Amino acid sequence: xxxxxxxxxxxxxxxxxxxxxxxxPRIFGAYEGIRRDYPVGEYLGDIAGTGVTRAxxxxxxxxxxxxxxxxxxxxxxxxxxxxxxxxxxxxxxxxDDLRPALDRLARFPRLRGIRQQFHWHETPAYxxxxxPDLCRDRVVxxxxxxxxxxxxxxxxxxxxGQMAGACALADACPDTTLVLQHAGMLEDTxxxxxxxxxxxMAALAERPNVTAKLSGFGTFIHRVDxxxxxxxxxxxxxxFGADRCLWGSNxxxxxxxxxxxxxxxxxxxAAAGLxxxxxxxxxxxxxxxxxxxT
Numbered sequence: 001x002x003x004x005x006x007x008x009x010x011x012x013x014x015x016x017x018x019x020x021x022x023x024x025p026r027i028f029g030a031y032e033g034i035r036r037d038y039p040v041g042e043y044l045g046d047i048a049g050t051g052v053t054r055a056x057x058x059x060x061x062x063x064x065x066x067x068x069x070x071x072x073x074x075x076x077x078x079x080x081x082x083x084x085x086x087x088x089x090x091x092x093x094x095x096d097d098l099r100p101a102l103d104r105l106a107r108f109p110r111l112r113g114i115r116q117q118f119h120w121h122e123t124p125a126y127x128x129x130x131x132p133d134l135c136r137d138r139v140v141x142x143x144x145x146x147x148x149x150x151x152x153x154x155x156x157x158x159x160x161g162q163m164a165g166a167c168a169l170a171d172a173c174p175d176t177t178l179v180l181q182h183a184g185m186l187e188d189t190x191x192x193x194x195x196x197x198x199x200x201m202a203a204l205a206e207r208p209n210v211t212a213k214l215s216g217f218g219t220f221i222h223r224v225d226x227x228x229x230x231x232x233x234x235x236x237x238x239x240f241g242a243d244r245c246l247w248g249s250n251x252x253x254x255x256x257x258x259x260x261x262x263x264x265x266x267x268x269x270a271a272a273g274l275x276x277x278x279x280x281x282x283x284x285x286x287x288x289x290x291x292x293x294t
Contacts, residue, residue, distance in 0.1 A: 001280060003264070004287035005047070005055040007181075007215045007248025008084070010040050010077065015062050015070070025125040027187075028219050028253050038252045040081050046251060046260040056248070056291050057084040058155060059115050064092060068104050075108045086291045088113040088155055094134070098143040102150055112291045114147060115155035119185060120162065126187060128157075135165035141172035148175035153290060156210070157181040160193075163200035170207035177209055177290060182216030182250070183236045189221070189228070198235060205239040211290055212240045214267065214282065215248035224258045230270035233282075237271075242278035246286040 013019045018026070019035050047055075062070040067090040074087045091101040091114045105111055120132040134140050135158065144154045156178045158166050163184065170178055184204075186197045204210050214236060217229050237245055247267055254263055271279050287293065 001051060001283060002054075003050065003052045003283045004246070004291075004293065005052050005249045005251075006246045006287040006291065007058050007213055008043065008055055008251045009038070009058060009060040009253070010043055010074075010084075011038050011060045012073075013037050015066070015073075016060060017063060018061060027126050027128075028256065029222050031253075031256060033256050034252050040077050040083050043251065044081070044083060046255070050261055050264050052264075054085040054288075054293050055083055056112065056287065056293075057087040058248075059088055059090040061117075062090070064090065067091060067101070071105055071108050071111065075110060078110055084110070085293055086110050086112040088115050088153075090115060092116065093140045093143045093154075094137065095143070096139065098146055102146070102152075106150065111152070113153035113155055113179065115157070115181075117157045117181075118162065119157045119159055121159055121187070123187075126159075132162060133165050135162065135169040141169055144169060144176055144178075145173040148173070151292070153177040153179050155179050155181055155213075157185070159185050159187065160197040160200040163204050166210075167203050167207060170204065170210050174209055177211060178207075179246075179290060180204065180210055180212045182219060183212050183214055183232055185216070185219065186232065187220045198239075201236065201239050205244075210240075211244045211246065211286065212236050213248050214245055216250040216253070218254050218257055218263075219250075222257050224254075224263055224266050226266050226269060229266050233267065233270045237274065237278070237282070242274060242281040243286060245282050246290060247283050 018024050057074050071089040087110045089105050093116045117128045118134045120129045121127050
């Protein structure tokens with residue numbers, strides 16, 4: 001099976017304020033092990049022998065004013081190495097006029113989407129956005145809707161408690177594909193937390209323009225847990241269907257507690273009970289369609 005990694009990062013430490021300078025709280029905990037350059041050569045070494053044939057780079061939070069520099073660097077890396085095959089860049093979806101930013105990014109042929117992280121949580125270390133309900137903002141909704149004109153997806157990153165707003169965003173942007181990061185970022189693994197996550201995900205799954213990304217499952221538990229991965233994949237696929245699910249490694253974040261082959265094997269084992277067509281959708285076909293990979 002040809003495998004697409006639909007969510008990975010490479011970086012130069014000097015370009016990332018959160019990696020350089022004082023340690024900043026992050027949702028994935030202590031990150032001394034990745035406070036360094038993570039070049040494409042190391043990524044290619046990590047995926048060697050795993051069957052991964054294509055990959056999608058997702059923006060790694062360079063300073064917002066350097067979003068075009070980040071995209072330009074990724075294009076140069078891809079020109080030199082052949083990897084990645086597509087990229088998701090940053091743009092400020094709260095800007096009154098998004099067009100100038102999109103026009104500047106349009107010169108990059110591998111551009112397939114935009115990510116601005118909207119996740120907000122009562123726990124400060126889990127918080128990224130300045131307010132919890134950006135999905136309901138009319139300017140944001142208008143800008144996300146505009147992405148469809150350029151054939152771009154929006155990478156949606158929210159917690160379960162924000163998914164009612166995410167439903168409103170999906171309804172306001174029916175022609176834009178929203179890719180739900182990390183399958184909704186389940187951070188509360190109690191019975192009550194899982195039930196709340198499932199109910200919120202079920203409402204979002206009713207929106208046909210939302211696709212779920214099966215990635216980042218170690219974010220809050222800081223390990224590869226096969227049972228946890230299997231539960232999340234089973235529930236998410238049951239809600240969205242395999243043709244609206246795609247896999248991503250979230251490397252090198254998950255490299256803090258595992259290696260690439262172990263991570264991928266855990267996800268493939270969790271999906272082993274699905275049909276061959278469903279497995280192909282999750283690990284290849286959905287990503288190829290969503291990110292227009294050839």
